[in-house]
Amino acid sequence: MLTDGTRATASPGATDRFETNGTRGTGPVNITGIIAEYAASTSVDALPADVRERGRLIIMDELACAAFGQTRTPGKLATGYAVPMGGVGTCRVLGTEHRTTAPYAALANGTAGHADEVDGAHVVGGHPGATIVHAVAAIAEHRRATGDALLNAVVLGYEIGNRLIRACGGVFGVKSRLHLHADFLHTIGATVAACRVLDLGPKAYADAMALATFQANGLVALFQERRHISKSFCNGQYAFAGVSAALMANAGLEGCEDVLGAENGLLAAWGLDDAASSLIDGLGHDYAVMGANFKFINAGYPIHAAVEAAMAVLHDHRIQPAEIDAVEVGMPTHALRVVDNRAMHNICLQDMLGAAIVQGGHRLRESPFPLLLSDPAFQAMRGRIDLRPDPELDAEQPNGRGARVTFVMRDGSRLSERVNQPKGHSTGDPIGWDDLRDKWADALPTVDIDRLVRISQAVDELDDVEELLQIFDPPRHTA
DSSP: OOOTTOOOOOOSOOOOOOSSSOSSSSSSOOHHHHHHHHHHTOOGGGSOHHHHHHHHHHHHHHHHHHHHHTTSHHHHHHHHHHHHHHOSOSEEOTTSSOEEOHHHHHHHHHHHHTTTSOSOEESSSSOHHHHHHHHHHHHHHHTTOOHHHHHHHHHHHHHHHHHHHHHTTHHHHHHHHHOBOGGGGHHHHHHHHHHHHHTOOHHHHHHHHHHHHTSOOOBGGGGGOSSSHHHHHHHHHHHHHHHHHHHHHHTTOOOOTTTTTSTTSHHHHHOOTTHHHHHHTTTTTSOGGGGEEOOSSSSOHHHHHHHHHHHHHHHHHTOOGGGEEEEEEEEOHHHHHHHTTOSSGGGOHHHHHHHHHHHTSOOTTOOOTTGGGGOHHHHHHHHTEEEEEOHHHHHHOTTOOOEEEEEEETTSOEEEEEESSOTTOTTSSOOOHHHHHHHHHHHOTTSOHHHHHHHHHTGGGOSOTHHHHGGGSOOOOOO
């Protein structure tokens, strides 16, 4: 086992294999064992070039989200809790001067990473980055791991977390069938990723996955809150669980051998009929990072296409808000249910679209709420927004993120725009380093964004992840 201060790399030569014959061949199939043995064998060298590049982009964006999230209430609250509870440690709370232990750094950074809805979403399930990237970054900093260990583990965590969500019915299926927020399954992805950074053997992976299941859950009722506190905190808690479970397994704690596939295991509780095949078929060939979406406004992802469509109409026709009599918004039914008249402003379509129309768009640094709530122009515009399912979008992309916006003008004319997928969506035009540079240059004024881009582009060449993470340290003030 590794000890504090020992550098970890993502070498594929992990040992400590299962002693039973249940992994393959004779005997019952051990689903957890298959995942564990696959995960322990992964390495950056085996990843296709486009997968490595997408992973680099994700790492930069998600780390920046956490530093940015320290300017928002959930990030501040999580840091205020995590730092004294975790005590003195080696791991950064990004964007602050605080350092604490790896699990609590993961909790603080994961919470801050989702604090203002600017972190990436995924076509299969939720917000993997806020959990997985911050779990991996914390354990990598704790072990002074290399950049290739960080990159490999992030790609691995996305693959396992999103496969589990797909095996349980996808983000909408988990919500409607099980009343659970699917992001809690990214805990297992974070756990496996943390084990990879620690270079544990497959047996320890299985123990860690079992230990992680004791620490994570997510009832959809959390969406009823008003301030986006627990919605942010859940991702931090899942990151905490992943890191702590890996460290527990490394310390010798044990769990059941097949927590995923056992008779009363995870897939039996929540999986679909074909859950096992969804989880294990094609491992190492279907990389979930390629389904990652990037956000460019601070709103729930189903809102983005509607805002883009509205801004296109305003710009192309040079109209003023006072000329608009009504705003008709159509989107797929599943997406509509996520953002229709929610209490949390930045996952409420009516709030965020109304603000965008009145203000001429959104800027990450300028959260419009709660100040805009008292603006008569906003109140009037919000009341004109009519959100409804769009049959065409339902047929073409039932789980998609497209939207159609129609402005009904005072003179009776109608101006429409449809956006099939917002900027940053994995099925649209690919985003690159210039897009992320532009996103964060204004939002993080104290961070050297050019240096961040440069180092992130070559993250897998770093001898120590410290070189990347220290970019987010606040400026030192001299007397």
